[in-house]
Amino acid sequence: MRRKIRALASYTYDKIGTTKFFVVTLVAFLINAIWLSFTAIYPLPFDEFAHVGAIQLYAKQWSWMVNYQPIDTGIIGDLTREPSFLYRWLMSFPYRVLDVFLSTNQTIIAMRLMNVVMVAVGIYLFWKLLSGWGVSLRLSNIIILAFVMTPMVPFLAAHVNYDNLMFMLTPIVLGYATKLIKDNHNLVRNIALSVLWGGVTVLAKQTFLPIMAIVLMYVTTVVVRRNRGNNLQVIRDDWRVVPKNRYFWLVAVGLLIITAMSIERYGVNIVKFGTQSPPCEQVQPVELCRQFGPWYRNNVINVENRPITPPYGNAFSFSQYWTTRMMRGYFAIFQHTPTRVVHEREPFGPIVVRPLLPLPVSFAWIVAIAGLVAVIWQRRKIGSDANLRFALVVVVGFVLVQWLYNYSGYLTMWKAEAVQARYTYPIMILLFTLIAAAVNQMIANKRVKVWLVVSMFVCYVWGGGIAGWLIRADDTWRWQDPVVQQVNRSVQIVLRRTVFN
DSSP states (O other), X not given: OHHHHHHHHHHHHHHHTSHHHHHHXXXXXXXXXXXXXXXXXXXXXXXXXXHHHHHHHHTTOSSSOOOXXXXXXXXXOOOSXXXXXXHHHHHHHHHHHHHHHSOHHHHHHHHHHHHHHHHHHHHHHHHHHHHHTTOOHHHHHHHHHHHHTSXXXXXXXXXXXXXXXXXXXXXXXXXXXXXXXXXXXXXXHXXXXXXXXXXXXHHHOGGGHHHHHHHHHHHHHHHHHHHTTOHXXXXXXXXXXXXXXXXXXXXXXXXXXXXXXXXXXIIHHHHHHSSSSOOHHHHSOHHHXXXXXHHHIIIIIHHHTOOSSOTTOSHHHHHHHHHHHHHHHTTOEEXXXXXXXXXXXXXXXXXXXXXXXXXXXXXXXXXXXXXXXHHHHTHHHHHHSHHHHHHHHHHHHHHHHHHHHHHHHHHHHSSOOOOOGGGGGGGHHHHHHHXXXXXXXXXXXXXXXXXXXXXXXXXXXXXXXXXXXXXXXXXXXXXSOHHHHHHHHHHHHHHHHHSOO
16 A cells, blocks of 8 residues: 555646646646636625726727716726726727626626636736746755645636736736846847836736846846946847847837836826826816725724724834735635625625634644745755746835835734735745755655655645635525525535545
8 A cells, every 4th residue: 555655646747747747737727727717706806896997997098098087987096097997998899898798797708707817817927937947857846736725716717806917917917027137148238128028017907016126136237247347338239130030120119109108107196296196186086086995994993993003013024914914815705795784895795714624724834934944045046047037026026025125014014914925926936946945955865755745635725725715605605596505515515534634
């Protein structure tokens, strides 16, 4: 029996190092995300109603600029000066077509499926990026498997949400940055495309801005140091050989459009309001802003209920709370639950949170702590690899920015707001890559690696994905359709009997 188990474990480990395994992993992701797209009642809790509402508003015009916003649309926040507009505006075009032929619920499901495709494309592009970085096929597949089985990933992919477009574009930006880090080949083209795709991603969601800033600063430093003061000459020489064909002019027009959009939104905001993202009350009547949940929370609820002393103490104790909350966010099980009590800021019912599945989150804590130790222990080897060093700078830089943002908000309101794991969505694969590479470098014994992979399948993959959501869900979480309810109840019974919960 032991021999058979060992043989099966070795066979699985060998098969992981194949392209077919990546395909299987991608299919598993699609099954998880598509199932939830057809199952979960609208809206899903990551602000899906706000995105759909904004898309519907954009569908009434052709321009990305909203000059007037009806007072009764305050629940979606201000759109006139919102920096993260590109996803909503672009999604308004397929919405116009879908809305002609489909019901409202069918249109929402169709848009959810479009978001699933975005994430699937992003996963594939990240997989190709890891290959270009020289990460082995086996290690790349393990990284991607861990990513897609992290419950937040298929859950967020099933949303109508701008995070999904941002995720799809991230490996494109990182890919061109990698080319710039490597050498001066096609320098002008790679600079132009890095700026173009980076600008598109920032306009899709402004939380990519610090990632883009870190990438640009790091790449600029590497290129400047490599050329040793001859940067202008190198750029001139490369410009002379750039073919001025249709592709060249297409990129040039794209840069002009993205620049114009960035100036209209970020530039005007900074000049007129002194910030890239002005508070709602500086742009809209307070009557509209009071309908917007985050504004009302920060300006009314938190002000009226400000504690006498900071609830999480100093920076060190706040960091403990912050780390725990971030980790739990990757595994959180929650949903809007329709009730008879309808509030203007929560018209879809309160968000109900259910207990986490204990095994995946416990395994994640062990891997996170061991991985951090491994990264520190292998810091010289990581530092000697240009790609891993780049990943380390991006991950550490963005996590520090998010912590500083959350801690500064905490010092202002004495309340920890916007501590959300989904903000790390675009850098999760980079984080997993650093941990996997460091652990792989530390362990030379194949048998140990085999059993680590087996433990990952048992503790993380089985019970990962949307399994926790399916196990904890009740009928109010799902579309009120007899077939949907019956199929999901049957699956729920099976999962409750086979998954440790």
